Amino acid sequence: MPKISFVHPGGESQEVEAADGSSVMRAALLGGVSGITADCGGEASCATCHVYVVESWLEQVGTPGPDEDDMLDFAACERQPNSRLSCQITINEELDGLVLGLPESQ
Amino acid sequence: MTAGVVIVGAGQAGAQLAMSLRELGYAGSVTVVGDEPHPPYHRPPLSKSFLDGELAEPELALRPEGFYRDRGIDLVTATAVTSIDRARNEVRLSCGRVVAYAHLVLATGARNRKLPIAAGAASNVHYLRTVEDARRVRHELAHACNVLIVGAGFIGLEFASVAARHGANVTVVEAAPRVLRRAVSAETSAYFDNRHAAEGSTVLCGRAVDEFRSDSNARVTEVRIEGRVRPVDLVLVGIGVVPNTELAEEAGLVVNDGIVVNAQLVTSDSAISAIGDCARYPRPDAGSDRLESVQNASDQARYVARRICQVDGSIADYGEVPWFWSHQAGDKLQIAGLALPMDTAATLGAPSSGRFSVCRFRDGILVAVESVNRPGDHLAARKLLARGALVTERQVREPGFSLRSAATAPRDGGTAKAHQERTSA
Numbered sequence: 001m002p003k004i005s006f007v008h009p010g011g012e013s014q015e016v017e018a019a020d021g022s023s024v025m026r027a028a029l030l031g032g033v034s035g036i037t038a039d040c041g042g043e044a045s046c047a048t049c050h051v052y053v054v055e056s057w058l059e060q061v062g063t064p065g066p067d068e069d070d071m072l073d074f075a076a077c078e079r080q081p082n083s084r085l086s087c088q089i090t091i092n093e094e095l096d097g098l099v100l101g102l103p104e105s106q
Numbered sequence: 107m108t109a110g111v112v113i114v115g116a117g118q119a120g121a122q123l124a125m126s127l128r129e130l131g132y133a134g135s136v137t138v139v140g141d142e143p144h145p146p147y148h149r150p151p152l153s154k155s156f157l158d159g160e161l162a163e164p165e166l167a168l169r170p171e172g173f174y175r176d177r178g179i180d181l182v183t184a185t186a187v188t189s190i191d192r193a194r195n196e197v198r199l200s201c202g203r204v205v206a207y208a209h210l211v212l213a214t215g216a217r218n219r220k221l222p223i224a225a226g227a228a229s230n231v232h233y234l235r236t237v238e239d240a241r242r243v244r245h246e247l248a249h250a251c252n253v254l255i256v257g258a259g260f261i262g263l264e265f266a267s268v269a270a271r272h273g274a275n276v277t278v279v280e281a282a283p284r285v286l287r288r289a290v291s292a293e294t295s296a297y298f299d300n301r302h303a304a305e306g307s308t309v310l311c312g313r314a315v316d317e318f319r320s321d322s323n324a325r326v327t328e329v330r331i332e333g334r335v336r337p338v339d340l341v342l343v344g345i346g347v348v349p350n351t352e353l354a355e356e357a358g359l360v361v362n363d364g365i366v367v368n369a370q371l372v373t374s375d376s377a378i379s380a381i382g383d384c385a386r387y388p389r390p391d392a393g394s395d396r397l398e399s400v401q402n403a404s405d406q407a408r409y410v411a412r413r414i415c416q417v418d419g420s421i422a423d424y425g426e427v428p429w430f431w432s433h434q435a436g437d438k439l440q441i442a443g444l445a446l447p448m449d450t451a452a453t454l455g456a457p458s459s460g461r462f463s464v465c466r467f468r469d470g471i472l473v474a475v476e477s478v479n480r481p482g483d484h485l486a487a488r489k490l491l492a493r494g495a496l497v498t499e500r501q502v503r504e505p506g507f508s509l510r511s512a513a514t515a516p517r518d519g520g521t522a523k524a525h526q527e528r529t530s531a
């Protein structure tokens with residue numbers, strides 16, 4: 001199973017196992033990562049699963065679709081060029097080792 | 107162990123409260139008692155991606171099994187709270203256990219309103235609330251040719267889409283003159299009416315089922331609507347919910363279509379709060395409300411967690427902006443704020459394009475926004491409503507207006523202008 005690391009704003013890192021085909025958001029919830037709120041349960045409706053993709057993974061992870069792009073502008077923490085909603089990132093083997101930063105708040 | 111927080115109900119509200127208490131560092135005991143056999147799970151997908159088969163059952167869990175234990179949350183499933191002893195600050199559970207509380211939170215939720223006729227109990231008449239309900243419906247849908255849906259609210263119409271995509275002949279019967287009447291404007295209703303027709307569903311508004319005909323196996327096989335008899339294999343009833351207030355009533359708390367709470371979500375007993383679907387709370391703009399939504403459950407839970415954990419004893423009243431979402435007919439509908447039927451409407455974008463927002467106004471001021479496939483508008487609207495921005499109907503009707511620019515514009519200018527327009531109106 002691919003492993004994904006979440007880096008909290010304070011710097012500590014938390015690694016979770018992620019099921020192929022599931023979303024990064026769900027992997028975070030099931031792995032007990034506290035910085036992901038995901039109020040809507042992964043239906044791209046709330047923008048509370050905001051993450052920052054580390055530079056070296058940007059290409060692999062890809063860019064947001066138009067709806068996600070619109071929503072990111074209204075995330076609780078300021079949008080960066082590497083911002084994504086983690087419910088919209090589907091896990092595959094190629095994302096094994098992915099590192100994501102968590103915002104201060106959702 | 108000294109008494110801590112006891113939470114009745116392990117749905118979205120109850121689970122969120124337990125999690126928030128621990129996130130805020132609450133050190134006392136936290137006990138969550140739920141009557142369902144499962145740990146807390148997401149309900150919204152039950153009428154959408156779970157029925158479609160896109161989402162598997164294990165993925166419904168709010169958190170993994172060990173999560174609660176690891177955080178010192180005592181999660182008691184398949185168990186009901188049978189009584190509250192307010193004099194002793196104790197609750198009694200169906201297993202016989204007695205748990206003392208310093209603070210009790212009722213998050214008892216709601217149950218489906220049943221059809222008030224004998225056919226309501228037929229074996230192929232279904233309701234959707236629990237994972238068991240959804241499992242049964244999913245199983246039966248696989249073999250159903252003719253599906254009848256009673257009620258054109260969120261649940262009924264979400265199910266209509268799923269059933270139509272399964273290739274069933276879908277008929278929706280709604281007593282009100284239009285679909286989603288409780289939730290949206292006539293404009294948005296008309297859009298979804300068309301969308302469901304395009305998916306092949308027959309939506310009959312202002313109509314009721316005159317007769318359910320059952321066979322000897324107590325299955326509904328035919329219904330009569332306006333004199334016409336239609337064959338039926340599966341009936342789904344989505345006609346609203348009834349709040350679970352019995353426990354509160356028996357304990358002598360004030361109840362009025364919901365457990366009545368004050369602006370800090372405290373019941374008529376200062377040691378007992380109520381949150382989520384079961385709670386009737388005061389709203390500055392609309393008397394009082396009892397909302398049935400994930401947002402309401404989660405935000406009220408977070409609020410009560412903050413209130414319980416606060417040190418200085420002062421916390422502002424609960425006042426989060428309500429929001430809702432629904433996926434149906436391939437569209438994403440999102441609603442920010444609460445409109446009343448008489449509120450006026452102005453549409454941004456063309457419904458024929460499949461991407462538009464209907465802004466709703468009371469006394470010329472923006473109170474709610476219904477967005478179809480415009481999630482940016484939805485979040486912008488939530489931002490505007492949350493900060494109490496006075497956006498006028500006149501502003502919205504000006505050419506070039508966008509919710510996005512209003513939400514990102516420097517605040518003072520916009521608000522001052524709105525004030526001015528309001529006073530000159």
